[in-house]
Amino acid sequence: MERKVNFNINGKKVDLNIDSRELLVDVIRDHITLKGTRIGCDTSNCGACTVIVNGKAVKSCTMLGVQADGKEIITIEGITQGEELHPIQKAFMERHGMQCGYCTSGMIMTAYWLLSNRKNPSDEEIKRYFSGNLCRCTGYQDIIDSVRHASELMHSEEEKIVVEQR
Amino acid sequence: MNPREFEYHAPHSLDEAFSLLGKYGDESKILAGGQSLIPLMKSRIFSMPHIIDIGKIEGLRNIEINKSGARIGSLVTISDLESEREIAELFPAIHDAASQIADPLIRNAGTIGGNIAHGDPGNDLPAVLVTLGAVFVLRRSGGERTADASKFFIDTLETDVHHGEILTEIVIPRPGKKTASAYLKAKKSAGDFSIAGISTCISMEKDGSIGSIRMALTSSGPKVIEVTGLEEICKGKKDYNSIAEKVSVAAVSSAKPSDDFYGTVQYKKKVIGILAKDCLKLAMERAEKR
Numbered sequence: 001m002e003r004k005v006n007f008n009i010n011g012k013k014v015d016l017n018i019d020s021r022e023l024l025v026d027v028i029r030d031h032i033t034l035k036g037t038r039i040g041c042d043t044s045n046c047g048a049c050t051v052i053v054n055g056k057a058v059k060s061c062t063m064l065g066v067q068a069d070g071k072e073i074i075t076i077e078g079i080t081q082g083e084e085l086h087p088i089q090k091a092f093m094e095r096h097g098m099q100c101g102y103c104t105s106g107m108i109m110t111a112y113w114l115l116s117n118r119k120n121p122s123d124e125e126i127k128r129y130f131s132g133n134l135c136r137c138t139g140y141q142d143i144i145d146s147v148r149h150a151s152e153l154m155h156s157e158e159e160k161i162v163v164e165q166r
Numbered sequence: 167m168n169p170r171e172f173e174y175h176a177p178h179s180l181d182e183a184f185s186l187l188g189k190y191g192d193e194s195k196i197l198a199g200g201q202s203l204i205p206l207m208k209s210r211i212f213s214m215p216h217i218i219d220i221g222k223i224e225g226l227r228n229i230e231i232n233k234s235g236a237r238i239g240s241l242v243t244i245s246d247l248e249s250e251r252e253i254a255e256l257f258p259a260i261h262d263a264a265s266q267i268a269d270p271l272i273r274n275a276g277t278i279g280g281n282i283a284h285g286d287p288g289n290d291l292p293a294v295l296v297t298l299g300a301v302f303v304l305r306r307s308g309g310e311r312t313a314d315a316s317k318f319f320i321d322t323l324e325t326d327v328h329h330g331e332i333l334t335e336i337v338i339p340r341p342g343k344k345t346a347s348a349y350l351k352a353k354k355s356a357g358d359f360s361i362a363g364i365s366t367c368i369s370m371e372k373d374g375s376i377g378s379i380r381m382a383l384t385s386s387g388p389k390v391i392e393v394t395g396l397e398e399i400c401k402g403k404k405d406y407n408s409i410a411e412k413v414s415v416a417a418v419s420s421a422k423p424s425d426d427f428y429g430t431v432q433y434k435k436k437v438i439g440i441l442a443k444d445c446l447k448l449a450m451e452r453a454e455k456r
């Protein structure tokens with residue numbers, strides 16, 4: 001059944017008519033045509049579909065589009081500043097946090113949520129936060145290294161901004 | 167895969183939700199975080215013409231701690247429950263369980279109310295709430311009643327929520343002095359349901375002997391199972407070693423696990439026996455420190 005919804009996605013307001021049956025991930029990919037968010041397992045296990053809804057990372061294959069009505073959503077496309085990659089994206093490149101790349105947007109969104117809660121997560125914390133994101137290629141160690149490196153890059157960017165402001 | 171066709175309703179108040187539940191009767195189903203229900207709808211194991219999303223109702227997301235204990239709104243997410251310091255301090259078993267439910271992303275969406283009302287014997291919070299003596303507040307149009315956690319779970323996916331009712335609050339009495347709880351879970355991999363889980367709540371007397379004890383099991387039967395015969399074994403005892411074996415046997419004989427993907431009956435009983443000892447030890451250590 002058709003229903004009107006509006007979200008704020010990556011800072012932009014969108015009004016849509018969607019079917020109540022549609023999953024948030026399909027709304028993002030097919031209606032809003034942002035293809036960075038992936039469908040892996042489609043059974044709430046792999047985390048390839050991770051997006052941020054009202055500040056928290058969730059699996060968009062296990063949320064109805066209509067449930068997100070009125071909410072603020074951030075996807076992988078929303079974390080870059082124009083052409084400039086986000087420090088988490090840079091860190092994943094510099095530390096080889098991906099091979100085939102299929103899980104990567106989900107990994108980065110979980111990292112985005114983690115690093116907005118904890119500036120300096122320990123390896124144990126990183127492992128715990130990532131227990132809902134599967135990767136079939138990297139063996140995880142490079143992902144953990146990338147997240148740790150991202151937290152360092154984000155610190156140094158913050159310091160740079162403070163210095164520039166002086 | 168998309169669920170089957172349904173009409174979606176998103177009431178903004180409990181009264182609005184009650185009138186929708188009244189109007190659509192047993193053609194309607196409550197949706198909270200959706201982390202149990204949506205997978206079932208997607209696989210089309212479950213479908214319902216009317217889905218009533220209670221997620222937009224105000225006032226069900228508070229955690230209130232007062233002199234008599236805790237009142238937890240049914241829409242509090244598992245991750246909010248996990249990160250609430252006072253909850254971890256007063257009811258360590260809740261923290262133990264919440265931090266092991268599914269994975270952090272599912273915990274960000276799933277609610278305490280859904281974890282209880284789903285009636286899944288594999289869900290971790292029911293066993294904890296039974297041992298803590300929790301009471302559930304069930305509201306309906308123009309009234310409310312309470313249900314003891316220990317009588318609330320009827321069968322697999324069947325609870326004491328009557329049609330037209332909404333679970334609104336979970337009320338947990340403040341533990342007395344020298345009282346502590348613990349929850350342990352054996353699982354195959356991070357983020358998974360348990361092979362078996364066990365919750366324990368122990369109160370010690372002034373002299374350090376056990377005054378009262380409750381234990382309940384996850385994934386060990388068609389519903390959460392309370393271990394019987396514990397008072398006789400434990401009351402007045404101080405020494406862990408003198409009771410551990412008997413407690414373990416009591417837990418195993420109360421359990422009614424079945425063969426499935428998580429293991430054989432024989433294997434699960436072995437796991438339950440070990441978990442019972444370890445959980446007893448942890449709860450005793452925590453109670454002594456209080």
Ligand SMILES: Cc1cc2nc3c(=O)[nH]c(=O)nc-3n(C[C@H](O)[C@H](O)[C@H](O)COP(=O)(O)OP(=O)(O)OC[C@H]3O[C@@H](n4cnc5c(N)ncnc54)[C@H](O)[C@@H]3O)c2cc1C
Nearest residue numbers: 198199200201202203268276277279280281283289290333
């Ligand atoms: C991959 C995966 C792994 C999981 N692992 C675990 C695990 O290890 N341990 C565990 O405990 N759970 C696990 N779960 C289940 C899930 O996390 C919880 O059961 C979930 O939190 C349920 O809450 P919800 O708000 O999402 O409920 P929903 O899915 O919205 O609802 C569940 C049921 O409860 C009813 N309901 C919900 N709220 C109310 C209310 N307030 N009043 C009356 N009825 C209500 C609904 O009608 C429905 O029948 C897992 C789920 C997935 C997908």
Ligand code: FES
Nearest residue numbers: 040041042047061
């Ligand atoms: S596609 Fe959503 S968890 Fe795998």
Ligand code: FES
Nearest residue numbers: 099101135136137
């Ligand atoms: S890089 Fe291939 S799945 Fe993670």
